[in-house]
Amino acid sequence: MCGIVGYIGPQDATPIILNGLKRLEYRGYDSAGLAVLQNSHIEVRRDAGKLARLATLLEESPVHGHVGIGHTRWATHGEPSARNAHPHLGMTGNVVVVHNGIVENFLELRDELIAEGVVFNSETDTEVIVHLIERYLSSEASLPEAVKRALRHLKGAHGIVVLSSREPDKIVAARIGNAGGVVVGIGKGEMYVASDMPAILEHTRQMVFLESRQMAVITQDALSVQSLDGGQVQYEVHQVAWDPIAAEKGEYRHFMRKEIHEQVRSLTETIAGRVDFEKARIRLSELNLTPELAKRIRKIFITACGTASHAGMVGKILIERIARVPVELDIASEFRYRDPILDEDTIVLAISQSGETADTLAAMEEARRKGATLWSIVNVIGSQAMRIADGYISMQTGPEIGVASTKAYTAPLVDLYMLAILLADLRGTLDRKKRRQLIADLLLVPDLVGKCLDREPEVEVVARALMNTSHCLYLGRGINMPTAFEGALKLKEISYIHAEGYAAGEMKHGPIALIDRSMPVVVIAPRDPWYEKMFSQIEQAKSRGGTVIALATDGDELISTVADHVIWLPDTPWMLTPVTTVIPLQMLAYHIAALRGLDVDQPRNLAKSVTVE
Ligand code: F6R
Numbered sequence: 328m329c330g331i332v333g334y335i336g337p338q339d340a341t342p343i344i345l346n347g348l349k350r351l352e353y354r355g356y357d358s359a360g361l362a363v364l365q366n367s368h369i370e371v372r373r374d375a376g377k378l379a380r381l382a383t384l385l386e387e388s389p390v391h392g393h394v395g396i397g398h399t400r401w402a403t404h405g406e407p408s409a410r411n412a413h414p415h416l417g418m419t420g421n422v423v424v425v426h427n428g429i430v431e432n433f434l435e436l437r438d439e440l441i442a443e444g445v446v447f448n449s450e451t452d453t454e455v456i457v458h459l460i461e462r463y464l465s466s467e468a469s470l471p472e473a474v475k476r477a478l479r480h481l482k483g484a485h486g487i488v489v490l491s492s493r494e495p496d497k498i499v500a501a502r503i504g505n506a507g508g509v510v511v512g513i514g515k516g517e518m519y520v521a522s523d524m525p526a527i528l529e530h531t532r533q534m535v536f537l538e539s540r541q542m543a544v545i546t547q548d549a550l551s552v553q554s555l556d557g558g559q560v561q562y563e564v565h566q567v568a569w570d571p572i573a574a575e576k577g578e579y580r581h582f583m584r585k586e587i588h589e590q591v592r593s594l595t596e597t598i599a600g601r602v603d604f605e606k607a608r609i610r611l612s613e614l615n616l617t618p619e620l621a622k623r624i625r626k627i628f629i630t631a632c633g634t635a636s637h638a639g640m641v642g643k644i645l646i647e648r649i650a651r652v653p654v655e656l657d658i659a660s661e662f663r664y665r666d667p668i669l670d671e672d673t674i675v676l677a678i679s680q681s682g683e684t685a686d687t688l689a690a691m692e693e694a695r696r697k698g699a700t701l702w703s704i705v706n707v708i709g710s711q712a713m714r715i716a717d718g719y720i721s722m723q724t725g726p727e728i729g730v731a732s733t734k735a736y737t738a739p740l741v742d743l744y745m746l747a748i749l750l751a752d753l754r755g756t757l758d759r760k761k762r763r764q765l766i767a768d769l770l771l772v773p774d775l776v777g778k779c780l781d782r783e784p785e786v787e788v789v790a791r792a793l794m795n796t797s798h799c800l801y802l803g804r805g806i807n808m809p810t811a812f813e814g815a816l817k818l819k820e821i822s823y824i825h826a827e828g829y830a831a832g833e834m835k836h837g838p839i840a841l842i843d844r845s846m847p848v849v850v851i852a853p854r855d856p857w858y859e860k861m862f863s864q865i866e867q868a869k870s871r872g873g874t875v876i877a878l879a880t881d882g883d884e885l886i887s888t889v890a891d892h893v894i895w896l897p898d899t900p901w902m903l904t905p906v907t908t909v910i911p912l913q914m915l916a917y918h919i920a921a922l923r924g925l926d927v928d929q930p931r932n933l934a935k936s937v938t939v940e
Pocket residue numbers: 632633634635636678679680681682683684687730731732733816817820935936937
């Protein structure tokens with residue numbers, strides 16, 4: 328995942344930046360670079376590969392100065408290469424930028440800039456930012472003003488840091504949405520800036536966290552924070568404990584909440600490296616999926632446990648709908664005992680965050696024994712499930728520490744959506760227009776997830792209303808039936824409240840007997856093809872005295888007339904609704920457990936990696 332570090336002060340910026348980037352190395356990256364102001368001139372060193380490569384470059388061609396910014400990049404637009412690595416210089420060589428996030432409208436902005444005579448040097452979306460800043464700097468705006476004006480053009484979520492030789496006494500940093508944080512570290516006569524606190528914690532414990540739509544102007548002795556929409560902002564300086572675990576938690580009390588909020592960033596990185604935006608094509612190179620294999624596949628078995636199996640249920644619907652390949656879903660602990668019918672034309676796709684879950688590995692062994700092609704979707708790089716597979720998709724979530732899986736649930740949802748598109752494309756069953764539409768929808772995901780996260784206060788109100796309940800029923804249908812299972816699992820595992828996820832249509836066949844005033848019913852009812860049916864479910868629950876908490880799409884006036892509480896969702900293309908509907912359910916479980924004073928990150932009896940059968 329991308330990382331940013333910057334320094335301004337009396338020391339040599341180069342080793343400080345290299346060191347800071349090293350502390351973010353475990354997140355994974357494929358290129359690295361830095362820019363330092365040396366004798367009033369911006370010097371950039373960058374290349375594909377690891378930080379050791381950057382260190383060698385710096386030995387061959389050293390740079391020294393008192394102001395600098397650096398970046399580790401996880402390729403999004405354009406392959407990992409020296410010219411695509413950050414920082415990116417503008418045409419004048421006077422401005423340089425590092426960036427986390429995706430510029431959703433970059434194609435449009437690039438065409439506009441090319442028409443103005445701008446020459447692009449990379450395939451990245453980031454480069455439009457530096458050219459936009461230059462556009463305004465050349466019209467005599469100050470650097471902060473030029474950054475502010477440039478950012479007005481960008482769609483999506485971003486963390487950016489900018490340096491200019493025209494104003495060498497400052498670094499400008501900004502955050503829009505949740506594409507990762509921007510934290511300013513305050514030292515004595517020196518300042519640091521980073522995407523993540525561990526990068527700068529060895530230098531200072533005084534931290535200022537930028538909120539969305541805020542911009543920091545950082546000089547060596549002063550920090551001023553302004554709103555991108557208005558004037559000066561009063562900021563708070565946090566005194567952070569010297570504890571690497573606490574440092575990783577940043578401004579959050581628990582990892583789970585931090586990880587829920589990291590989903591804009593993790594999904595941005597999940598999508599971007601895999602999409603060729605111009606050709607509207609998906610690339611999943613580590614899957615080793617050839618056109619020949621794609622055409623040969625007769626069936627896919629998805630196997631997984633717990634949360635990962637819920638992602639698999641959504642995947643079944645997506646692959647069948649988009650690629651028209653039959654899919655079966657098996658809980659891994661059952662798979663090998665049912666003697667599944669497999670051959671070389673079947674794929675067994677295992678989904679596992681840890682990649683070490685014993686049941687999932689046993690299911691993979693069974694598949695191997697029977698001659699199927701083995702794929703996996705995993706988070707932990709180098710894990711067993713990655714190593715034994717014939718092909719894999721690695722989730723781009725970064726480490727997940729909270730035991731309850733959150734960001735490692737939404738990433739495979741998006742991976743499966745992309746896999747479905749790729750399969751359909753290779754099998755020749757998806758026309759160009761439809762493919763373009765599906766990919767355009769995919770690009771909306773980070774922003775939609777950000778909108779769900781912004782509604783946390785509404786979710787907290789519902790959490791207070793439910794914190795003392797003993798039972799809870801979650802109902803969903805179609806592509807959101809697995810969301811009901813996942814919402815219930817999240818609640819039970821961290822709050823110890825008994826929760827059941829149910830296919831809404833099955834309610835009348837039994838569970839309806841449970842509904843009375845003491846039974847809250849969470850109904851997942853976005854505008855999807857099952858909406859009408861879900862609406863009648865709400866009426867049925869209401870007429871039996873149940874308290875209904877509905878998840879509904881913005882503007883759905885009808886639902887507010889029947890539900891006791893409504894948690895609003897942004898309008899989302901239906902195949903991607905499982906990514907947005909689960910966000911409030913993750914937050915709901917989190918807040919209920921936190922209000923009950925429980926150990927949210929390490930619930931009783933559970934382990935992050937279940938290595939026993
Ligand atoms: C629930 C949870 C578990 C895991 C399950 C599989 O929040 O985390 O249900 O999803 O134990 O784990 P992995 O994905 O590591 O195979």
